[in-house]
Amino acid sequence: MSQVLDTPSAPRPPDPAAPVGQEDAAALAARHGLTVSGARPSLPAYVRRLWQRRHFITAFSTAKLTAQYSQAKLGQVWQVLTPLLNAAVYYLIFGKLLNTSRGVPDYIPFLVTGVFVWTFTQSSVMAGxxxxxxxxxxxxxxxxxxxSLPISYCLQQLQQLLFSMCALVVILLCAGVPPRPSWVLAVPALALQFVFNTGLALVMARLGARTPDIAQLMPFVLRTWMYTSGVMWSLTHLTAGRDVPQVVVTLLQINPAALYIDLMRFALIDSFTADQLPPHAWPLALGWALLAGLGGFVFFWKAEERYGRG
Structure with missing residues (x-):
């Protein structure tokens, strides 16, 4: 009888086509410096990338502003005409029919300032x-x-507001409001409002990316916010001499939209004095800007890798 001896076979070389384990793939990627496509960078790295694209942000906002009225015959005139027409409608309805102008000196500059500043916030939120x-x-x-996108949209709205401010200066002069040093305070007030609006736009951009129906709901929310922000009337005169709960008065005073409107009125209108400002107006405006700006930025950054997917 013949006996066949079994000898152990030599180990086979690894098949290049065989799937690589997850741990091996991670080690291989790390060895060659590969990273996940679309992964969220760290917060400092994200800020650096934004700064590197600052020219794109400004160019994109300017292009959007130029194209906004490119099909209209009056063109860029509508940047000033639209808020002026809104102010005229509010003056007719609230100033004349409802007589909210009673007891408010320089009501036309008062109203136009409120409409322009409120439109800046409203448009920034809707664009975001x-x-x-x-x-x-x-x-x-x-x-x-x-x-870059929500920031550029807010920058577009700021540019549009600056066009409107030129018309506001003409209205102030025609209404007998002379230039004064306090007009310089409009610059920090607008800067704080821009930071606040940008933070809100970043929050709404993330929410809108996930739930587009929010864009249909926001006009109703913004309209309610406008009525509680003193755009067409003085909140001080509205609550004076009335049995209004203190918690309601406090909420009206810390309303960020009302704060920025009042600070602009204080800067531009002689008859709007410091006693009409809510307590600690400037610290509150700064606090709202930091809270919305930093909080909105971090909130948006946390979902960076999910935008445009799904």
Missing amino acids: TKAISGSLGLVRALHFPRA
């Missing part, structure tokens, strides 16, 4: 709501910090 959901083609085609 659609910043991601309305630019999906750009988001999916190019790799860039997504916060």
Whole structure:
């Protein structure tokens, strides 16, 4: 009988086509410096990338502003005409029919300032709501910090407000309000409002990217906010001599939109004196700007890798 001896076979070389384990793939990627596509960078790195694209942000906002009225025959005139027409409608309804101008000196500058400043916040929030959901083609085609979009939209609204402020200066002069050193205070007031609006736009951009229906709801929320912000009437005169609960008065005084409107009125209108400002107006305005600006930025950054997917 013949006996066949079994000898152990030599180990086979690894099959290049065989799937690589997850741990091996991670080690291989780390060895060659590969990272996950679209991964969220750290917060400092994200800020640096935004700063590197500052020219894109400004150019994009200017282009959007130029294209906004490109099809209209009056063109960029509508940047000033639209808020003026809104102010005229509010003056007719609230100032004349409802007589909210009673007891408010310089009511026309008072109203126009409120309308212009409120429109800045309203437009920034609405633009932020659609910043991601309305630019999906750009988001999916190019790799860039997504916060560039809501920031550029807010910068566009700031540029539009500056056009309107030129008309406001003419209205102030025609109403007999002379220039005074306090007009310089309009610069820090607008800067704080811009930071606050940008933070809100970042929050709404993340929410709108996930739930586009928010864009349909926001006009109702903003309209309610406008009525409690003293755009058409003086909140001081509205609550004076009335049995209004102190908690309501406090909420009206710390309302950020009302704060920025009152600070602009205090800066530009002689008859709007410091005693009409809520207590600690400037610290409150700074606090709202920091809370909304920093909080909104971090809130938006945390979902950076999810924008444009799904």
